[in-house]
Amino acid sequence: MVTDDHNAKQRQLDEVRKDLTDTHLTTQQGVRIDHTDDALTAGERGPTLLEDFHAREKITHFDHERIPERVVHARGAGAYGYFQPYDGWLADRTVARFLTDPGERTPVFVRFSTVAGSRGSADTVRDVRGFATKFYTKQGNYDLVGNNMPVFFIQDGIKFPDFVHAVKPEPDNEMPQAASAHDTFWDFVALQPETLHMVMWLMSDRALPRSFRMMQGFGVHTFRLINAEGRATFVKFHWKPVLGSHSLVWDECQKIAGKDPDYNRRDLWESIEAGQYPEYELGVQLVEESQEFDFDFDLLDATKIIPEELVPVRPVGKLVLDRNPDNFFAETEQIAFHTANVVPGIDFTNDPLLQARNFSYLDTQLIRLGGPNFAQLPVNRPVADVATNQRDGYGQQCVHKGRTSYSENTLAGGCPMLAGVDEGAFSHYQEKVEGRTIRKRSESFKDFYSQATLFWNSMAPWEKEHIVAAFRFELGKVDHQHVRDSVVQQLDHIDRELATAVAEGVGVSPPTGSPTPNHGRSSPALSLANSVTGTIATRRVAVLVADGVDATEVAQIQRELSERGALAEILGPHDGRVRGTDGHEVSVDRAINTMGSVLYDGVIVPGGADSARELSADGYAIHFVAEAYKHQKPVAASDEGMELLQRAGVAEARQPDGVNGVVAELGVVTAAHTGGALPDGFIEEFAAALGKHRVWERDTSAVPA
Numbered sequence: 001m002v003t004d005d006h007n008a009k010q011r012q013l014d015e016v017r018k019d020l021t022d023t024h025l026t027t028q029q030g031v032r033i034d035h036t037d038d039a040l041t042a043g044e045r046g047p048t049l050l051e052d053f054h055a056r057e058k059i060t061h062f063d064h065e066r067i068p069e070r071v072v073h074a075r076g077a078g079a080y081g082y083f084q085p086y087d088g089w090l091a092d093r094t095v096a097r098f099l100t101d102p103g104e105r106t107p108v109f110v111r112f113s114t115v116a117g118s119r120g121s122a123d124t125v126r127d128v129r130g131f132a133t134k135f136y137t138k139q140g141n142y143d144l145v146g147n148n149m150p151v152f153f154i155q156d157g158i159k160f161p162d163f164v165h166a167v168k169p170e171p172d173n174e175m176p177q178a179a180s181a182h183d184t185f186w187d188f189v190a191l192q193p194e195t196l197h198m199v200m201w202l203m204s205d206r207a208l209p210r211s212f213r214m215m216q217g218f219g220v221h222t223f224r225l226i227n228a229e230g231r232a233t234f235v236k237f238h239w240k241p242v243l244g245s246h247s248l249v250w251d252e253c254q255k256i257a258g259k260d261p262d263y264n265r266r267d268l269w270e271s272i273e274a275g276q277y278p279e280y281e282l283g284v285q286l287v288e289e290s291q292e293f294d295f296d297f298d299l300l301d302a303t304k305i306i307p308e309e310l311v312p313v314r315p316v317g318k319l320v321l322d323r324n325p326d327n328f329f330a331e332t333e334q335i336a337f338h339t340a341n342v343v344p345g346i347d348f349t350n351d352p353l354l355q356a357r358n359f360s361y362l363d364t365q366l367i368r369l370g371g372p373n374f375a376q377l378p379v380n381r382p383v384a385d386v387a388t389n390q391r392d393g394y395g396q397q398c399v400h401k402g403r404t405s406y407s408e409n410t411l412a413g414g415c416p417m418l419a420g421v422d423e424g425a426f427s428h429y430q431e432k433v434e435g436r437t438i439r440k441r442s443e444s445f446k447d448f449y450s451q452a453t454l455f456w457n458s459m460a461p462w463e464k465e466h467i468v469a470a471f472r473f474e475l476g477k478v479d480h481q482h483v484r485d486s487v488v489q490q491l492d493h494i495d496r497e498l499a500t501a502v503a504e505g506v507g508v509s510p511p512t513g514s515p516t517p518n519h520g521r522s523s524p525a526l527s528l529a530n531s532v533t534g535t536i537a538t539r540r541v542a543v544l545v546a547d548g549v550d551a552t553e554v555a556q557i558q559r560e561l562s563e564r565g566a567l568a569e570i571l572g573p574h575d576g577r578v579r580g581t582d583g584h585e586v587s588v589d590r591a592i593n594t595m596g597s598v599l600y601d602g603v604i605v606p607g608g609a610d611s612a613r614e615l616s617a618d619g620y621a622i623h624f625v626a627e628a629y630k631h632q633k634p635v636a637a638s639d640e641g642m643e644l645l646q647r648a649g650v651a652e653a654r655q656p657d658g659v660n661g662v663v664a665e666l667g668v669v670t671a672a673h674t675g676g677a678l679p680d681g682f683i684e685e686f687a688a689a690l691g692k693h694r695v696w697e698r699d700t701s702a703v704p705a
């Protein structure tokens with residue numbers, strides 16, 4: 001008998017199939033298959049036969065499914081989108097049209113990544129994040145292969161293998177995974193003071209982004225823009241997220257690594273699916289060639305920033321990520337970025353780190369992607385026409401026609417022809433170079449501490465506390481006492497207060513003797529405290545409910561948060577529905593024990609006596625609120641919901657005076673009212689706290705989480 005269930009299933013399958021052309025299972029040769037669950041055998045219980053070409057092909061292909069993961073930046077997530085300049089102001093500096101023609105939308109693919117962990121490691125580890133953008137411009141592909149920190153650990157690429165060997169899991173036992181908190185990394189740091197500026201960034205909250213959508217990006221190196229006259233301007237590239245830059249706290253990161261190791265990847269995917277497209281502004285810092293030596297650092301040294309107060313970041317255009325990949329492997333894994341993929345109008349400098357990168361990326365991709373034809377993979381293919389005389393090789397996809405594959409030729413009428421600069425050919429910047437062959441670090445690279453101090457001086461008090469805590473955590477995992485001692489000695493060159501605070505936490509004698517004087521300069525742009533935009537768009541708020549919850553309040557909270565672009569998720573003791581006070585039912589999005597406060601930006605407990613009583617007796621609910629409070633997130637309750645806040649030890653939870661009112665103190669918002677809608681100000685106060693990301697002034701050091 002055909003059941004309703006069966007019909008529904010059939011309709012569902014027909015719906016999925018309607019867009020597909022290949023509805024039948026076949027071999028690689030296109031032969032249709034009628035059975036794929038049992039191998040061909042001689043007799044029902046007999047041996048498997050070699051002639052079973054389908055079984056052999058299926059298993060052979062499976063055996064070869066894996067390719068080497070990236071040696072660094074193995075774990076990543078990507079998305080498609082577009083870049084569009086605001087106007088043409090940069091046109092007198094560069095002939096790169098995708099940066100100067102406001103009418104041109106250039107398709108892009110962006111891949112975000114962590115650096116140290118393997119492909120399956122957690123997203124929320126303490127690490128640098130990659131921010132690599134491939135612009136499919138009409139003049140060819142341009143790759144801006146940057147990070148979420150504006151400097152790097154080393155100055156010369158020849159030290160990259162040493163650095164990566166030191167930070168990766170130690171070779172004897174392959175531990176720890178995706179973490180810099182181990183002896184070899186800190187041994188390297190202590191011996192290479194050029195790392196210290198970047199190490200300050202790594203120990204800061206910048207290494208714990210709340211979301212790829214809330215993280216800055218930097219090209220790091222000084223590059224060159226080249227204009228129509230061949231004149232060069234030094235340039236640093238910046239990405240600024242429209243939602244502001246925000247970070248998690250370390251305790252939260254460690255818990256998320258267990259609750260949702262795909263936290264950043266999922267956030268990127270879900271926001272694009274929800275139509276909340278991540279956006280970033282591209283900005284540039286420009287320096288005239290004539291000003292090359294005007295700074296107290298070398299522009300070619302990738303361990304230095306140009307402080308924004310010295311050279312402002314000027315906006316160029318907007319990046320929007322609006323489409324998820326169809327297939328992780330084909331697109332996110334097989335994309336191949338390369339710093340040497342430049343287009344006319346953009347050129348290199350002699351930064352020795354950049355020069356090494358210009359060798360390394362192509363080299364590593366030859367093995368990772370199995371030969372020299374990976375530029376033909378769909379995700380790597382330029383939109384610009386491609387015509388080379390390169391032929392054959394593994395994975396060749398093109399069927400080249402004709403007899404010629406050399407230049408020059410007459411047999412193909414000289415094709416493919418060379419282009420002139422006026423026809424869009426790339427022309428290398430003609431830098432004057434002279435000097436003797438020498439293997440020596442430039443003297444102009446030798447100040448390792450000033451900008452580390454600048455970074456430290458620029459931090460808000462809570463950022464400084466987090467940095468000290470991070471150093472203590474990391475060095476606390478280092479077994480060799482002499483390594484701990486040496487790191488503290490290095491920190492003493494940055495700032496005495498920093499070195500002393502770290503020393504006290506890791507069993508090292510605080511430094512004595514006359515300290516290196518702190519230059520006292522700071523750069524406000526470096527502090528996350530100055531990146532708050534106030535928006536609550538895309539923030540996730542947990543609303544805790546149980547039977548007897550005030551359903552009118554729940555509906556109002558959902559509506560008003562959604563009007564502001566945030567998402568309220570209803571968490572109950574179980575999936576399905578709970579009973580509301582007024583006879584309505586409230587749908588539960590998720591059972592509270594499957595989630596955790598760490599997956600939300602804030603929490604609200606609506607009124608309803610029975611609901612509040614049940615939640616206040618539920619360990620998951622109590623822990624949920626206590627932990628959100630500990631992590632300095634906005635916490636709110638209405639009427640009886642306050643009981644749960646009090647059970648969770650939320651110190652600021654106070655009953656508003658009178659029957660109708662709102663109290664807001666350090667991001668703890670409470671309301672009292674007599675039926676009907678929530679009082680004015682409740683959602684506003686909660687949203688105001690949420691818009692600041694965290695309530696850093698709230699002292700929760702004594703609260704256990």
Ligand code: HDE
Nearest residue numbers: 070073111130131146147152157160220356357360361364
């Ligand atoms: Fe990379 N880097 N890198 N790197 N890097 C790679 O290329 C390398 C550096 C960065 O999502 C590799 O295809 C050297 C700085 C990103 O696919 C490899 C040096 C910055 C990604 C490589 C550096 C980066 C990579 C590994 C020192 C920030 C991921 C797989 C000279 C500006 C791109 C691959 C993606 C990936 C080499 C330093 C960013 C091995 C030798 C500085 C975002 O080629």
